[in-house]
Amino acid sequence: MSTFAELWAQLAPVGRDPGTGGYLRYAYTPAEALLRDWFLDQARGRGLAVEQDGNGNLFAWWGDPAAGDAVLTGSHLDSVPHGGAYDGPLGVVSALLAVDELRARGFAPARPIGVAVFAEEEGSRFGLACLGSRLFTGAVDPNAAAALTDRDGVTLAQAMGAVPAGARPDLLARLGCYVELHVEQGRALVDLDRAVGVATAIWPHGRWRLDFRGEANHAGTTLMADRRDPMLTFAATVLAADAEARRLGAHATIGRVQVAPNATNAIPSLVSAWLDARADAPDTMEAVVAAVYDRAQAHAREDGTKVSLTAESVSPETEFHVGLRDRLAKVLDGAPVLPTGAGHDAGVLSALLPTAMLFVRNPTGVSHSPAEHASDADCEAGVRALADVLQELAC
Known part of the structure; x- marks a missing residue:
């Protein structure tokens, strides 16, 4: 044996x-x-x-x-x-x-x-x-x-x-x-x-995809005031996920991200990120996701970008x-x-x-x-x- x-x-x-x-x-x-x-x-x-x-x-x-x-x-x-x-x-x-x-x-x-x-x-x-x-x-x-x-x-x-x-x-x-x-x-x-x-x-736990859309442009010639940079909205959303999870006693993680066109000298047009959320009760998990999305939308309005949320896998x-x-x-x-x-x-x-x-x-x-x-x-x-x-x- x-x-x-x-x-x-x-x-x-x-x-x-x-x-x-x-x-x-x-x-x-x-x-x-x-x-x-x-x-x-x-x-x-x-x-x-x-x-x-x-x-x-x-x-x-x-x-x-x-x-x-x-x-x-x-x-x-x-x-x-x-x-x-x-x-x-x-x-x-x-x-x-x-x-x-x-x-x-x-x-x-x-x-x-x-x-x-x-x-x-x-x-x-x-x-x-x-x-x-x-x-x-x-x-x-x-x-x-x-x-x-x-x-x-x-x-x-x-x-x-x-x-x-x-x-x-x-x-x-x-x-x-x-x-x-x-x-x-x-x-x-x-x-x-x-x-x-x-x-x-x-x-209860799940995975949601967040798509942040902006305008691709030149990193060296585009004035900061003229930018519609989805990376800014994405970055603020990462911080929001951490803050909301801590506030509600849950877990929230953004550990995967994809960027287009993914060039060092280009402002991105699209940032896709995946939110993993978990909590000891379904209402708490849903509240975390809703709060993160609300804050992402608020930052999108400030940044001149757009954001959408898609549930990919949710388990009770x-x-x-x-x-x-x-x-x-x-x-x-x-x-x-x-x-x-x-x-x-x-x-x-x-x-x-x-x-x-x-x-x-x-x-x-x-x-x-x-x-x-x-x-x-x-x-x-x-x-x-x-x-x-x-x-x-x-x-």
Whole structure:
């Protein structure tokens, strides 16, 4: 039976940028394809039957999924730009090792156990987070998804080689529950001195595109008084997002921007920026977005520019199944329960079946960064915890 360190070492070099130490594992790229091939080899080496759903998602089965009421676990393999190693792959590796652990215990599941790899969870390539699970559950229209483009103009259909299949009620009907293990995105478990925790809920969150339009002109000849510079409106909006989030006790981030014509000696004509907003209640999140847009419009009037706001992905508050959550916490000897501000495939699936999440301690508290980390010992503890949970649910 492989140890966590042995299996983890096989993934470590794939998609790693030597300059930043972060990972570039975007959906349907060579790096992510290598990871998917690795998963297929690992699953088949364990005698697990593998199937695909037509949406880029992979499922490996211990037992016959046609029996129904299956216990599903897993996560994703893609990353944010220059992200950490653990966000996503930890859940996949831990799921495979949990199967090994259960077999070593001599456990024979009465319910089928599945290990899932969901596609494009981060939304880093095509802009829509949890795209694979949204397609699988029918939350996204497959034709609309097929037309999504990456930054190079490649559509999802081109990247996949087909239009996504969309909702798969036949496969969903097999599932009884879903449990996702994930690296903690924060540092609560450090302060609680626990290696593993259980999730209570996912904050409402979303992504909005702001388009600031002005007039392209020469940087050296255009008088300051004559400029219609959308970069000024954009800059003021970044500060407004920070101020409004702090005022309302929420989170707001503008971490991505595109500029046209993007020349050093030219006043831009268009600045597009993406606002990520999250809060502990939907009304608060909506209030943050509304306040940021109001302030952007006010600055646009002062700057002689225009601004528009487009919602690209909005997810409501997700409270995980209380009975399942409490059952997991009890199995894990009273593991602490924690909320999260991050979105996950478990949140998407929760609309259709009981879901829960386990978190493995992250000593740095940092995520979506090369500094994201979990010790091998804590990861081994996560594997054992997941095995305990799967044994409880599949007996």
